[in-house]
Amino acid sequence: MDCGWLEVLQSSLAEFAARLRSENHTLKRALTDPHMFSGIGNAYSDEILHAARLSPLGLTGRMDDAAVARLYEATRDQLRSWTERLRRQAAGGFPEDVTAFRAGMAVHGRFRLPCPVCATPVQRIRYAQNETNYCARCQTAGRLLADRALSRLLKQDWPKTIDAFDREA
Numbered sequence: 422m423d424c425g426w427l428e429v430l431q432s433s434l435a436e437f438a439a440r441l442r443s444e445n446h447t448l449k450r451a452l453t454d455p456h457m458f459s460g461i462g463n464a465y466s467d468e469i470l471h472a473a474r475l476s477p478l479g480l481t482g483r484m485d486d487a488a489v490a491r492l493y494e495a496t497r498d499q500l501r502s503w504t505e506r507l508r509r510q511a512a513g514g515f516p517e518d519v520t521a522f523r524a525g526m527a528v529h530g531r532f533r534l535p536c537p538v539c540a541t542p543v544q545r546i547r548y549a550q551n552e553t554n555y556c557a558r559c560q561t562a563g564r565l566l567a568d569r570a571l572s573r574l575l576k577q578d579w580p581k582t583i584d585a586f587d588r589e590a
């Protein structure tokens with residue numbers, strides 16, 4: 422288990438908010454940036470944003486207090502619940518890989534499968550070797566975020582990294 426999880430679980434809302442707003446980034450980038458919140462990673466950040474009903478491309482500098490509080494609670498709930506599940510699985514002899522897709526995830530690794538909350542097919546944004554999964558109905562008011570295919574149609578290069586992805590968001 423990455424001890425970075427404990428860091429978020431031990432932070433107050435005020436500490437979490439200060440960390441989140443220390444730089445203006447997309448939420449996806451902020452949650453997966455090990456200098457901001459260590460140990461969350463790609464899969465759990467998708468799950469946290471879905472639980473908080475926030476867009477992965479939302480900007481940390483533009484979040485109101487209610488959205489920050491929702492994200493704080495969702496982060497803690499997800500990390501606690503996955504900590505429990507991983508502990509139970511480890512006890513049963515399951516292999517430990519905290520960054521990968523896991524059965525029981527709501528959106529991560531579930532492109533085109535129904536969102537467990539609203540049954541809308543899960544969407545994705547691909548970049549480099551990764552993808553971000555989200556539900557357009559729950560998280561982006563029905564708006565589809567740009568995908569590589571759309572990007573190509575627009576004759577733009579899709580960013581290679583989440584950092585470039587951030588600058589263009």
Ligand SMILES: [Zn+2]
Nearest residue numbers: 536539556559
């Ligand atoms: Zn949904």
